[in-house]
Amino acid sequence: MKRIEVIQNVLEANDTIASRNRQLLDRHKVFVINIMSAPGAGKTSLILQTLTRLKGKLDIAVIEGDVASTVDAEKVQGRAKAVVQINTGNMPESCSLMAAMIESALKDMPLDDIDVVLIENVGNLICPAEFTLGEHKRVVISSLPEGDDKPIKYPLIFADADAVIINKMDLLPHVDFNIAAFRRSVTGLNPKVEVFQLSTKTGQGLEGWCSWLLEQVRTNALKR
Ligand code: MG
Numbered sequence: 001m002k003r004i005e006v007i008q009n010v011l012e013a014n015d016t017i018a019s020r021n022r023q024l025l026d027r028h029k030v031f032v033i034n035i036m037s038a039p040g041a042g043k044t045s046l047i048l049q050t051l052t053r054l055k056g057k058l059d060i061a062v063i064e065g066d067v068a069s070t071v072d073a074e075k076v077q078g079r080a081k082a083v084v085q086i087n088t089g090n091m092p093e094s095c096s097l098m099a100a101m102i103e104s105a106l107k108d109m110p111l112d113d114i115d116v117v118l119i120e121n122v123g124n125l126i127c128p129a130e131f132t133l134g135e136h137k138r139v140v141i142s143s144l145p146e147g148d149d150k151p152i153k154y155p156l157i158f159a160d161a162d163a164v165i166i167n168k169m170d171l172l173p174h175v176d177f178n179i180a181a182f183r184r185s186v187t188g189l190n191p192k193v194e195v196f197q198l199s200t201k202t203g204q205g206l207e208g209w210c211s212w213l214l215e216q217v218r219t220n221a222l223k224r
Pocket of ligand 1: 044072
């Protein structure tokens, strides 16, 4: 029973900081997307494609969350308006970014010059579902090699998502992934979710994702 209380307190403290983040972001009209997936599903690749395609349309900053290393931040560096790397370390409680980490990352960002912050969360489908960061939208990426059963195995992260991306569509001829079954599981958990099918490698389907993102920013956080 004690342990359950401790977890409850951690989550409540996180929610308090997350709403503080949200107020700060809304004050500066910065739109934030929390991108979550298993390792290797294509979070960094999606961010890189989005930066390339929306260049000149939106000023985008990136927060990179990883247990260790700066390899993803280095890939994004130079293409984004600002990049902040967060290393959570190899602790049991560091399997997700937490609102306090985002709060300190935002302090290093020129918020008045930024339209969007893309947050790459730590790669797993469990912990990031529990911790809100103050983001406006939550996006989950599933890729074809992972199999089509992930919404059944990890329902919470899919149930809370605003958009689900099916990535690596270029591999469809080579893997057993039933797109219709996957989409059925996702909409069963989350009837209003947007689902995109794309390949960050070939670029197919990226326009749909980018127009959705532009539309979200236009309706929710337009600066100009
Ligand atoms: Mg990555």
